[in-house]
Amino acid sequence: MTRETVIDVHDLTVRYGTFEAVTGLSFEVRRGELYALLGTNGAGKSSTLEVIEGHRTASSGEVRVFGEPPTRRRSVRPRTGIMLQESGFAEDLTVRETLGLIGSLSQREDRPERVLDVVGLAPKAATRVSQLSGGEKRRLDFATAIFGSPELLFLDEPTTGLDIQSRDALWETVDRLREDGATIVLTTHYLEEAQQRADRVGLMHRGRFRMEGTVAEITRTLPATISFRATAESAEIPLEHVRRDDGTVLVETHALQGDLHRLLAWADERDLELLELEAGPTRLDNVFRSIAND
Numbered sequence: 205m206t207r208e209t210v211i212d213v214h215d216l217t218v219r220y221g222t223f224e225a226v227t228g229l230s231f232e233v234r235r236g237e238l239y240a241l242l243g244t245n246g247a248g249k250s251s252t253l254e255v256i257e258g259h260r261t262a263s264s265g266e267v268r269v270f271g272e273p274p275t276r277r278r279s280v281r282p283r284t285g286i287m288l289q290e291s292g293f294a295e296d297l298t299v300r301e302t303l304g305l306i307g308s309l310s311q312r313e314d315r316p317e318r319v320l321d322v323v324g325l326a327p328k329a330a331t332r333v334s335q336l337s338g339g340e341k342r343r344l345d346f347a348t349a350i351f352g353s354p355e356l357l358f359l360d361e362p363t364t365g366l367d368i369q370s371r372d373a374l375w376e377t378v379d380r381l382r383e384d385g386a387t388i389v390l391t392t393h394y395l396e397e398a399q400q401r402a403d404r405v406g407l408m409h410r411g412r413f414r415m416e417g418t419v420a421e422i423t424r425t426l427p428a429t430i431s432f433r434a435t436a437e438s439a440e441i442p443l444e445h446v447r448r449d450d451g452t453v454l455v456e457t458h459a460l461q462g463d464l465h466r467l468l469a470w471a472d473e474r475d476l477e478l479l480e481l482e483a484g485p486t487r488l489d490n491v492f493r494s495i496a497n498d
């Protein structure tokens with residue numbers, strides 16, 4: 205059974221004057237998915253998201269969110285949480301006041317204390333926004349987005365400026381929302397995060413998708429890699445497509461399991477230990493580099 209479509213983008217074009225920032229983009233996001241919209245700088249991600257979020261009208265094409273035009277804010281807004289790259293909070297409001305204000309605008313029910321606790325800002329509830337650090341402001345951004353546990357959450361570069369603990373905490377909260385069925389749209393330049401977490405990925409470059417699919421489908425377009433620290437013997441390994449790079453042996457292969465098996469058998473016969481051995485599909489950032497260079 206196909207899950208319900210939450211976001212449906214069909215043949216979307218966004219123009220600024222004569223410049224086409226997004227050209228004929230089509231994709232769907234289904235209930236419960238984490239969809240990562242990735243791309244090079246200026247690829248058109250923000251322009252696309254602004255249309256889906258109802259902040260910009262499409263030059264042409266059709267966009268539906270929960271089956272409605274996103275500009276129909278009264279029905280779409282209460283079901284949608286948005287964490288923008290730059291929020292522009294009023295500097296003289298306190299953290300609690302900001303959350304209360306944004307919470308009431310979102311028309312979702314929640315307790316500010318609960319949300320501040322979730323994002324670790326409870327001790328700063330009475331602090332003015334102007335006195336927060338960059339990372340704390342990002343956490344307040346996140347708090348406003350998850351206020352009332354929305355069904356659909358947009359996360360635009362959510363972990364930029366966050367320390368590792370805050371990142372882990374943010375993803376834990378997102379995972380909990382997903383367990384309750386929330387749908388997530390993520391944009392990030394941290395491709396590792398997308399690789400780990402996205403169900404599907406759209407890779408944009410110059411206004412179009414260059415690839416779209418699951419992480420496995422996308423990373424399969426490039427060979428997998430085996431790498432280990434070079435030794436005198438490694439010149440003789442029985443594999444093709446071997447490169448040496450800065451003391452590391454790098455093997456590119458479309459038959460990862462078989463080649464890995466052969467390599468390990470070869471090392472066993474010689475009683476060699478392959479130090480720093482790593483094997484796996486290529487990383488999303490390599491696919492990204494390959495599309496960004498054309």
Ligand SMILES: Nc1ncnc2c1ncn2[C@@H]1O[C@H](COP(=O)(O)OP(=O)(O)OP(=O)(O)O)[C@@H](O)[C@H]1O
Nearest residue numbers: 220223224225243244245246247248249250251252
């Ligand atoms: N208001 C605007 N007027 C004119 N051109 C714009 C406007 N907003 C964006 N653009 C242009 O449209 C293109 C796409 O911009 P957009 O912000 O959607 O890209 P992006 O993928 O979000 O980029 P980044 O990763 O750098 O944030 C860019 O070339 C940008 O210069």
